[in-house]
Each structure stands twice: as C-alpha cells, then as structure tokens.
Amino acid sequence: MCRNQAVLPLMLDVIFMFMLFALVLYWWDSRRCHEIVVQYCQRECERLGVQLLDSTVSHQRLWWRRNQKGWLEPCRVYVFEYSDDNDSRLHGYVVLLGRYVAQIKMPA
Numbered sequence: 505m506c507r508n509q510a511v512l513p514l515m516l517d518v519i520f521m522f523m524l525f526a527l528v529l530y531w532w533d534s535r536r537c538h539e540i541v542v543q544y545c546q547r548e549c550e551r552l553g554v555q556l557l558d559s560t561v562s563h564q565r566l567w568w569r570r571n572q573k574g575w576l577e578p579c580r581v582y583v584f585e586y587s588d589d590n591d592s593r594l595h596g597y598v599v600l601l602g603r604y605v606a607q608i609k610m611p612a
Contacts, residue, residue, distance in 0.1 A: 533578075538563065541582045541598050544605050549586050552610070557585040557593060569601060577602040586610065 542561045549556040561584045569579035580600045585593050596610035
C-alpha cells in the first residue's frame with residue numbers, strides 16, 4: 505500500500521508536466537501560424553493594391569482536417585480587415601492547413 509501512495513504523486517507530476525508541455529507547444533505553434541498569416545495577408549494586400557487595416561489578423565476557428573497525404577493537421581481560420589478606398593472596411597479570411605495557406609478569400 506505504501507508503494508502505491510508514493511507512485512500516485514509521481515504520476516500526477518508527470519501528467520501535469522506533459523499537459524504543461526502540450527500547452528506551451530500549442531501556444532508556440534499558434535504564434536508561429538499567426539505570424540505566417542500576417543505576412544501572407546500583407547503580401548496579398550500589397551499585390552492587390554489594397555490596405556490591410558491595422559495589421560489585425562485574428563484567429564477565428566480551429567479544427568482537425570486531413571492534408572493531401574492523409575495526415576491529420578490543425579486547420580485554422582483567421583479573419584482580417586482591409587480597405588480598397590480608405591473609406592470602407594472589408595472582411596477577408598485565410599484558411600491555414602498545418603502551416604500552409606490553403607485558401608484566402610477577399611471579397612471586393
């Protein structure tokens with residue numbers, strides 16, 4: 505009985521450390537994906553001759569989806585605002601599959 509009582513706190517520590525590691529890894533990956541989307545939006549807005557407003561790109565949704573090779577990857581949707589005439593605020597979105605831009609939508 506004493507042996508089980510000593511193992512339980514150790515197991516809880518290992519589980520806690522694993523969860524903390526997973527949380528930090530998710531945060532780090534999310535920051536990197538956000539940077540990728542911001543850079544992509546800036547380049548795309550520049551290419552189309554519109555202005556990305558306030559460099560605001562916000563994470564909207566996250567789910568799992570299979571890539572072309574059949575592996576599950578996180579699929580994230582980011583929304584942003586841009587203007588084509590400095591008066592209006594138009595909304596666009598970017599779909600990121602893993603770390604690759606799968607789709608961008610910028611209605612005119």
